[in-house]
Amino acid sequence: MIVRNEESRLARALESVRGIADEVVITDTGSTDGTIALAEQLGARVTRFEWCDDFAAARNACAAAARGEWVLWIDGDERLKPGCGPSLLAELAAPGVIAYQMLREEFDAESAPAPAGEMHVMRLWRRDLPIRFQGRIHEHPTPWPVDLALKTGRRVLLSSARLQHWGYTPERLPEKCLRAVRLCEMELRDRPGQLYYLIELARGLLQVNTPQAVAAARAPLDEATRIMLSHRDAPRAPLPLVSALIEQLLAIRHSMPVDVDTLLELAARWFPRSVPLLWASARVRSEREEWPQAEELLRRLEDVLRRGTHDRYAPFDPRLREDARFNLGVCLVRRAALDEAQAIFTELLKSPRRGADARRNLDAILALRERFGA
Numbered sequence: 001m002i003v004r005n006e007e008s009r010l011a012r013a014l015e016s017v018r019g020i021a022d023e024v025v026i027t028d029t030g031s032t033d034g035t036i037a038l039a040e041q042l043g044a045r046v047t048r049f050e051w052c053d054d055f056a057a058a059r060n061a062c063a064a065a066a067r068g069e070w071v072l073w074i075d076g077d078e079r080l081k082p083g084c085g086p087s088l089l090a091e092l093a094a095p096g097v098i099a100y101q102m103l104r105e106e107f108d109a110e111s112a113p114a115p116a117g118e119m120h121v122m123r124l125w126r127r128d129l130p131i132r133f134q135g136r137i138h139e140h141p142t143p144w145p146v147d148l149a150l151k152t153g154r155r156v157l158l159s160s161a162r163l164q165h166w167g168y169t170p171e172r173l174p175e176k177c178l179r180a181v182r183l184c185e186m187e188l189r190d191r192p193g194q195l196y197y198l199i200e201l202a203r204g205l206l207q208v209n210t211p212q213a214v215a216a217a218r219a220p221l222d223e224a225t226r227i228m229l230s231h232r233d234a235p236r237a238p239l240p241l242v243s244a245l246i247e248q249l250l251a252i253r254h255s256m257p258v259d260v261d262t263l264l265e266l267a268a269r270w271f272p273r274s275v276p277l278l279w280a281s282a283r284v285r286s287e288r289e290e291w292p293q294a295e296e297l298l299r300r301l302e303d304v305l306r307r308g309t310h311d312r313y314a315p316f317d318p319r320l321r322e323d324a325r326f327n328l329g330v331c332l333v334r335r336a337a338l339d340e341a342q343a344i345f346t347e348l349l350k351s352p353r354r355g356a357d358a359r360r361n362l363d364a365i366l367a368l369r370e371r372f373g374a
Contacts, residue, residue, distance in 0.1 A: 001013065001024070001025070001026045001027070001044075001062070001073065001074055001075065001076060002026075002027045002028075002029055002049070002055070002058045002059055002062050002075075003026055003027070003028055003029070003031065003035055003039070003075075003076045004028065004029045004030055004031050004035070004051070005031050005032060005033045005035055006031070006035050006076030006077070007031075007033040007034045007035045007038055009076050009077055009166075010035060010038055010039060010042070010076055011038065011042060012079055013074060013075075013076055013077075013078060013079050014039070014042045014043075014044065015079075016079035016080040016081075016082070017072070017074075017079075017080050017085075019085055020080075020085040020088060020089055021068075021072070022068050023045060023066070023067060023068055024039075024042075024043065024044040024045065025044070025045050025047065025062055025065045025066050026039045026044045026045070026046050026047070026062075027046075027047045027048070027049045027058055027059075027061055027062035027065070028046060028047070028048050028049070029048075029049050029050075029051040029058050030050070030051050045065070047061070047062065047065050049061045049062070053136060053182075053183060053186060054136045055133075055135065055136060055137055055138075055139040055183075056132075056133035056134050056135050056136065056139040057133075059073070059133040059139050060132050060133050063127075063132075063133070066127060068127060069092075069126065069127060069128075070092055070124060070125070070126055070127060071124070071125060071126075071127045072123060072124045073123055074123065074163065075165075075167070077165060077166045077167045078104070078163050078164060078165045078166075078167070079163070079164050080161065080162075080163060080164075081105065081161065081162040081163065081164050084160070084161035084162055085161075087159075087160045087161055088124075088159060088160075088161040091157070091159055091160065091161070094157070096153075096154045096155050097154065097155050097156070097157055098125060098126050098129060098145060098148065098149055098152075098154045098155070098156065099122065099124060099125035099126065099129070099145035099146075099148075099149070099156045099157075100123075100124040100125070100156065100157055100158065100159040100161075101120050101121065101122050101123075101156065101157070101158050101159065102120070102121055102122075102123050102124065102158075102159045102161060102162060102163050103118050103119070103120060103121075103158070103159075103162045103163070103312060104118060104119055104120075104121045104162065104163040104164070104165050105117075105118050105162055105163070105164045105165065106118060106119065106165050106167075106168070106315040107164065107165065107166045108168065110166060114318075115164070115315075116315060116317065116318055117314075117315025117316050117317070117318065118162075118312055118315060119312050119313060119314050119315050120158075120312045120313065121163065122140075122141060122144075122145060123163065124159065125141070125145050129145065129148060130143065130148075131143065131145065131148075135187060135197070136183045136184075136186050136187040136190070137179070137180055137183035137184060137187065137200075138180075138196070138197075138200055173207070174208075177204050177207045177208050178208060180200065180204040181201060181204040181205055181208060181213070184197050184200050184201035184204060185201060188201065188220075193223070193227070195224055195227045195228070195238060195239060195241075195242070196239060196241055198220040198221075198223050198224040198227070199220075199224050199241050199242070199244060199245045200241070201217075201220045202217045202220040202221045202224060202245075202248065203244060203248065205217035205220070206248070221245075221248070221249070221256070222257065224245055225245070225249065225256065225257070225258055228242055228245060228246075228266075229258065229262075232262070232266065235269075236270060237266075237270040237271065240311075240313040241313070241314075242270065242271075243267075243270070243271045243274045243276070243277055243311070243313055243314070244276075244313075244314060246263050246266060246267050246270075246271070246277060246280075247276050247277055247280050249263055250263055250264075250267075250277075250280040250281070250283075250284055251280065253284070260284060264281055264284065264285075267280070267281050268281070271311060272300075273304045273309055273310050273311045274310070274311045274313070275301060275304065275305065275310045275311070275316050275320065276314070276316050276320075278297050278298075278300055278301040278304070279301060279316075279320055279323075279324060281297050282294045282297035282298050282301065282324070282327065283327075285297060286327065286330070286331065289334075291331050291334045291335050292335070294327075294331050295328065295331040295332065295335065298324050298327055298328040298331060299328065301324050302321075302324060302325065302328070305321055305324075319353065322348070322351060322353065322354055323354075325344060325347075325348065326344070326345075326348055326354050326357065326358070328344060329341045329344035329345050329348070329358075329361060330361070332344070333361065333364070333365065333368075338365050338368065338369065341361070341365060342362065342365050345358040345359075345361045345362045345365070346358075346362065349362075
């Protein structure tokens with residue numbers, strides 16, 4: 001772990017790995033609270049690193065102090081989900097496996113009873129792999145463990161163990177967005193033209209959401225779009241984060257130098273199971289009154305969510321499930337499929353968010369039936 005002023009969360013993070021970690025190595029980057037004393041009290045071995053606006057440098061210094069056969073890295077605002085320890089230890093004995101991806105549950109408030117979404121993260125690998133971290137922010141392992149596995153005939157699997165994350169709660173989001181923008185700008189000055197960091201810089205600026213930040217987002221969006229389109233004939237996207245770029249471009253499509261139909265085609269070909277992109281594409285089709293295409297996208301969205309086969313590149317608002325159901329009902333009304341639409345809106349009457357809208361649509365369906373006959 002690398003930490004700074006995590007006294008309020010550290011005990012929970014360390015307690016989550018008690019009993020499975022042979023050692024806990026914590027690298028402190030300049031805490032001014034009781035983080036270091038608490039870490040030592042809880043049995044961690046603490047090293048210090050002078051902060052230099054580079055998360056990868058700090059993470060590499062921490063990893064260099066590790067002595068175990070496997071490395072699991074977590075942050076102070078994360079923890080291993082309760083009850084996952086035994087299964088995780090069993091997985092480490094699997095032959096030929098050099099790394100594990102994990103699902104991380106994302107919580108949007110400390111008091112939230114359930115996660116708002118989940119995403120894949122690469123967090124566990126053998127320490128003898130030639131892996132280092134790269135990136136001033138959103139640091140990532142390089143070489144990518146999957147590439148190493150392909151070259152050596154070994155495997156990377158998805159762990160049954162899960163992490164839990166409280167990093168983007170409302171009170172922390174503004175500060176983290178500003179820091180992300182600053183460090184993405186520094187990363188791009190160090191190594192220009194990185195598609196990943198161009199997308200992250202644009203996302204950060206749009207989240208800051210001041211007139212100046214929104215205007216500044218245009219340059220990285222344009223450059224990221226140009227790089228993405230240079231790969232438009234490839235069977236796969238150049239990286240998973242391109243799904244977030246396409247989603248953003250569809251949201252502001254009227255002011256971007258890229259054809260909307262191109263974006264819809266790339267979304268369908270590269271990310272057919274992306275919940276945010278299925279939703280964004282259905283919204284565009286609905287606004288263009290292309291109701292059959294909108295209906296098909298919404299049904300596919302519901303199907304991947306029901307089966308659990310959707311992409312986990314990034315979390316999404318769980319309310320989207322209910323909104324997709326509601327919008328499917330709207331599409332069905334537009335297509336005169338009133339029986340199924342009526343069943344959907346009747347189902348949504350009990351929803352605190354959508355109940356009133358569902359009642360209005362049921363009244364409209366009743367008026368249509370009275371006007372045109374059953």
